[in-house]
Amino acid sequence: MSNVPAHNGVGLEQQFAGLGLEGRDHTGPRGGGRGGRGGGRYIPPHLRNRLDECPPDNEEISSLNVSGRRNGDVQTNTFQRRDNRGGGAGGYRGNDGNRFREPDDRWRGGRDNRSDNRGAYDDRSRDGGGGGINGPPRNNRWVEDERDRSGVSGSRWQERSNQQDDWSQPLARNEVLEAELFSNSGTVSNSGINFDKYDDIPVEATGEDIPASISSFADIKLTEIIRQNISMARYDRPTPVQKYALPFILSKRDLMACAQTGSGKTAAFLVPILNQIYEQGPVQVKNNNPRGRNKQYPLALVLAPTRELATQIYDESRKFSYRAKVRPCVVYGGADVVAQMRDQSRGCHLLVATPGRLADMIDRGKVGLDYVKFLVLDEADRMLDMGFEPQIRRIVEEDNMPPTGRRQTLMFPATFPKEIQRLAQDFLDNYIFLAVGRVGSTSENITQKIVWVAEDDKRSFLLDILNAAGLDRLSNANKDDKLAIVALPPQEESLTLVFVETKKGADALEEFLYRHGYPVTSIHGDRSQREREDALRVFRSGQCPVLVATAVAARGLDIPHVKHVINFDLPSDIEEYVHRIGRTGRMGNLGLATSFFNDKNRNMVRDLVELLQEAQQELPKWLEAIASESRWGGGTRGRTGGKRFGGGFGSRDYRQADRSKASHTTGPARPGGGFSNFGGAAPHFNHYGGYGGFSGGNSGYNNYNASGASGTDWWGN
DNA sequence: AAAAAAT
Known part of the structure; x- marks a missing residue:
């Protein structure tokens, strides 16, 4: 203590x-x-x-750009950008337009258009209507940026007016941008949300001096910008994680919050961070790198494991920074690094990044972390799973970032394995531990069906399911006519996400469905970034309401209206399963998850049965039989040595918690489940020890990857 | 043996 x-x-x-x-x-x-x-x-x-x-004499205020004075190169670039966007026909803007009109691209993810167009994408998404369509990009923020820079360039801090220093007042409206940012908000977020379910979600906070939770956004003092953007995004009521995380973060506490993406987590950290930045105003940056042109010093850094997730967080941050002088940026691999740097040079206060590309940018001297006051590790457990720990530590510990305690650090893992606990020990200071039950996943929001389907029958079975879904598709006559497919109406209300285990399998299944006339696209890690983004976009929009995906899409992605998740191939561990089915039933909506089960999947049968029981799902007799059979043969339970969840809790604890409706208070560990498994974790006392009850023996849920006695894993081992 | 991520 x-x-x-x-x-x-x-x-x-x-x-x-x-x-x-x-x-x-x-x-x-x-x-x-x-x-x-x-x-x-x-x-x-x-x-x-x-x-x-x-500021001391040798410092200058630079809200946007450390070097302050913009050199000729940069200005030239700037003008090129404008011209491109204004002109529409040439430059990447033109490509961009083509991409949308090209039918093949449109529904198959544009696989043939190889040129890297992240720049174009950026222009479109960032400045929105500001440029491309209606002439010169007179984004108000842009104008303000210029004004700020002119204030900077004289290095005469005192001349700057209060107005300019004040980041808490909204800039003028920009209706085109507004429409772009918020147009989807209403329909998407409010249709069918089950707020009663929401209120049932158990939450528990542990730690010292825990601030009171809120029940409405009106309960906390927020800047006008944030308040207005919250209401424009139609975030009427805070989600459970927001009710707790918002006041915690606003009161400057470090936080370890175990929550799913669909729980409203992103806004839960973006809102309080941006609000603080708006209140705070520009930060004085010491120009310690006169040669480093356009080096940016973000005030907030958000690290995410996948490119898609980073993009998603960035998109959300644009909503909350609308009409603000604060400028969010995103960097990740697979996209044009020059375009990203150029974008950053326009100012970068909140940076969303995947670790690899960020490290690259740091090496290039384009980003400095010296002034990061807010650090967020989103899906932190997954980042460790993916082997990012060295890069994360390099970024956090070896690059001038203010140390633990002098920055505010927020970690958002879905689980709390040992590796995360260790990271928490190093990165967090007197943190609050927040455990939020699953919103969907294993709750009753999602109906989980397991069907026995032999390997050879999978395809025809899938066709049956898709037919039953009543999707519009092409007739036999014109099924090879890609133009005709584009003519299908968007079917955004019935999105179906089909998971397969391998990239090859994804390609093959997409091709198969395509030949059968389905508006389908696919996504996996061997696709170019451009293709991945396109696939997601046409899926989201309903243009291709069927998406075949590998694990790349299993976690974190928030796609509203996914009605049905189909595990064409079941994954080999239950965690992955939970993440996958969590793509449906988002934000309190109802969802359906169907899994094809056969001999190959025996290895995870017990975990699966257990999960189904705890989520109060229908349990097929044959599945139960297989499970008990496998128990008979001697299983893996109780073995030690689970790497991922050693000593901590796995998803099981969430499942228990879901049903136990633990109280929203802090307290000592209570025997018998519920959030005592979190609470008992007592992060302040016991970082390395097991929590008792789940660290070994028969209760050890540590060994998710172990294969069952009689079964083989998915690969046939 | 899969997938993800900087090039």
């Missing part, structure tokens, strides 16, 4: 002190400094305390 209460007595005031305002006393533990909550006109802290902020 390293913290006395006084330690926790610092509220927002300390945040601001931490944000480059060293050497100034705050006015007492919980004094007048609570972010202007006291009443009267809201004054952002950085303006209330202007006198304290005067």
Whole structure:
């Protein structure tokens, strides 16, 4: 217990002190400094305390660009971008347009169009209508950016007006951009959301001095920008994870939150982080790298395991930074690094990245982490699974990022294995542990069906299912006419996601379905980034309501309206299964998951049966029989040595928690399940030890990868 | 033996 209460007595005031305002006393533990909550006109802290902020002579304020003065090269680039977008016909804008019109591309993911067009994609998504369609890209933010830069270039800090320093006031509206960012919000987020189910989701917070949770967004003081963007995104009510994480993060605590992506997690960290940045205003950046042109120093860094997830988080961040001077950026591999750097040079306050590309950017001297005050590791457990730990540690520990305690660090894993606990030990300071039950996945939101299908029958069985779904497809007469397929109406209400185990299998199955006239596309890791994005887009939009996917799409992706997940091939471990079926039943909607089971899948039968029972799903007799048969042969339960969940908890704990409806309080471990398995984890006391009950013996759910006694794994071993 | 991720 390293913290006395006084330690926790610092509220927002300390945040601001931490944000480059060293050497100034705050006015007492919980004094007048609570972010202007006291009443009267809201004054952002950085303006209330202007006198304290005067930068030393050798520093200049650079909200957007450290080098401040933009050199000729960059300006040339800038103008090229504008021309391209305005002109429409030439440059990547033209390609972009073509891509949408080209029928083959449109529904098959544009596989033939190889040129890397991430730049084009960026232009479109970022500035939206600002440019391409209606002439010059007069994005208001852009205009503001220029003004900021001119303020910077003189290095005369005092001349900057309050107006310019104040990031808490919204910029003028931009209706085109607004439409782009928020047009989908209403229909998508509100249709069929089961908020009653939401309220049932158990949540538990553990740690010292836990701030009160909220029940409405109105319960916390948020800047006007955030409030308006929340309402435009139609986030009427906070989700469970938001109810807790928002006040925690706003009160400057480190956080370990075990929650799924569909739980509203992304907004749960973006809202409070961006809000703090808006309140804080520009940060003074020491120009310690005069030769590094356009080096950017983001204030917030979000790391995500996959490119698609990074893109998704970035898209969300654009909503919450609409009308703000704060500019989000995203970088990831597989896309044009030059285009990404160019985009960054326009300013980068919140950076979303996959680890590899970020490390690359750091090496190139284009990104500095010296001023990162908010660090988020999204899907942290998966990043470790994927072997990112060295890169994460390199980024966090070996590159000038403010150390633990001087930045705010938030980790969002889905599970809490030992590796994550170790990382928490190193990265987090006096953190709050937040456990949120699954929103969908194993809950009753998803109907899980297991059917016995022999390997040879899988395809025809799949066709039966798709036929029953009533999808529009091409007649035999024109099934080879790709143009005709484009004419199919979007069927966004009945998206079907088909998982296979191998990339080859994905290709083959897509081809098979295509030959049968289905509007299908596919995604896997051997596709170019462009193809992956296109596939996801046409799937989301309903243009291709059937998507064949490998594990690349299993986790984190939030695609509304996935009605049906089909495990054409069951995965070999239950965790993967849980993630896959979690693509449906998002945000409280109902979903269906059908899995083809045969001899190849015996290895996971017991975990599967157990999961079905705990989720109160129908359990086929034959499956039960196989399970008990396999138990007879001697199983893997109780063996030690599980790597991924050693000592910690696996998904089982969530499943238990789902049903136990643990109280929303902190407390000592309670025997008998529920969140005592989290709570008992007592992250502050016991990082390395097991939690008792789940670390060994017959209760050891540690060994997900072990194969069953009589079965083989998917590969036939 | 699969998949993911920087080139």
